[in-house]
Amino acid sequence: MSYIKLESISKSFKDDKVIQGLNAEINKGEFFVIFGPSGSGKTVLLRLLSGILLPDSGEIKMENAVINDLHPEERDVSMAFQNFALYPHMKAYENIASPLKANNISQDEIDSKVKEIANLLKIDHVLNQYPKELSNGQKQRTSLARSLVNRPSVVLLDDPLRNVDAKIRFEMRLELPKVLKEFNTTVIYISQDYREAMALADRIAVLYDGKFNDIDLPKNIYEKPSSLTTAKLFGDPTINNFNAVISKNENRVIAECNGEKIILQRKTSIENGECIVGIRPEDINLSNQQTEESLKVEFRTKTPLNLRIVFLVKLSNGLELLCSMSEEEAKNIKEKEQLYVSFKEDKCLFFDAITKRNLE
Template structure:
């Protein structure tokens, strides 16, 4: 069993603010959990505490049913892939992969078997005799993953393993890591600050800020119902659109009035006063161009950005910038007026003071 349970986990360097503050999380056996958050929010620290290479100030790390606070890193059944690969420069690829196994006193024949199997998976057989200085970034990264695989861990901890790679290799390796997870049947915790990686890889994503979790959920839950504007901003690329809006009561129902466009909300009428001002947030991919003059807003084209077979229409509405993402069907000229509709279920409504999402839980 390689579920992971973090109980009231905190980290504080002497006299300083808490780097991690009361972290609670249960990660299921074989789950792929992504930790996503801005630089400095505590992602690496959390991973290192699970690996056992960082002291715990308060709380517990449990792997399976066992509290591992006092278990040596090498005996935790975890393997970590570091952002900078941390390969030993004076050892060959083969020796790098063998080193952790030697320390664990794994027999030579067994070491050879495991290294061969990992090298086959990662297609690094021709590189086994080389030193790290003779490898490209992508090759080093494969070796770093290979060194983790040979340990046959129950838990893989990966700290931004793809961040040093160029865009093409990154895309390829992202798919490789997904396949690896399916093949190895282990629990993965994967740190990134890349939204696309988080959404494509994670069974669940935990969004962190300032040493705390802001939201934990499936990619779809987080994209469709971000708990607040911080999460909405962080998980949206291209950025989410915001417009001023007012909640109004009609026949006992709450509607949202976005600049004259009225939409149903299913918000509880008893708890929301008539004419409450809110901020409506809508992702570019949930907007569309329409001819319908009644349920749409007139906007002007500022410029367009073609992304493969899609186009981003950068628009102006009053003093706001607005983006619509759609399939690339025709050219749009600067200054042209288009009408923009929004999918009602995908409009999120944020409290003006607290910035929390009133539609969370729907």
């Protein structure tokens, strides 16, 4: 049963329609990541959930009760901000304790709860320091501790790892889900980093054009995106895509693109005709060995990306493709000799040529 429901939520600022008829159901204890490009309305949506902003229309429900008219402090919702938002004149201890003091809790209980969450987040050694004396990683943990110390039902996290260095970001991606599960808290987490979204989320909601276009498991969104737009948001380098006329032949699809016939080992129920074919760089085999279904390509360039090597190659019709492989695999590629590409079985996607929606 869903714990939070968003029903036809809309929010505009003058003529700017930021959120338009948005719907979602979020489960109790779920780590729900809202992912989308910059300016897609992620922070606005978080502020609607927290009560800082009110929707123009639609209903926000918690346990089937409409909470639109409840003030932020009445919602049992806590929020941690991207820029930490710590009180500069208060030590870390006092920052973390501030929500508890607002609820008139005894000093002994405050002390116990602050120390518990500080130990959990490994900041017990900085409780007597002011924000200006903390590293960005310590500031973020202090901000997170403040949002969790009251054990709220829902925690809203606005891209909390964006302003910390890569090492801290990696550590927090590992630690954060464990910490939050101990609190049995429902987490709604904002990110514009697809890797972070996939690493943290139980489910991802992909926000653009004012609504959630996909809500699914991370693996499903990567492998079966609802549209070419979503497919392009996930993956680095981005998905290869090109217009083609496809025709099915038993367990194969032949995609004709500007005179080049590309053979794809793929079963599909879509009709023959024009569409957009999408193939991720890691699903293209690049080799010096020719096979029955491979195509000649011209080497253009290559570049390292994380622990992989990305090759840019060109077909005889001028179509350029990105191919990605491990560093070990790349050692076997002789760039000055003839190269060929083929395509991994059942890995390509087909999108409508006009709407860009996934045809399957």
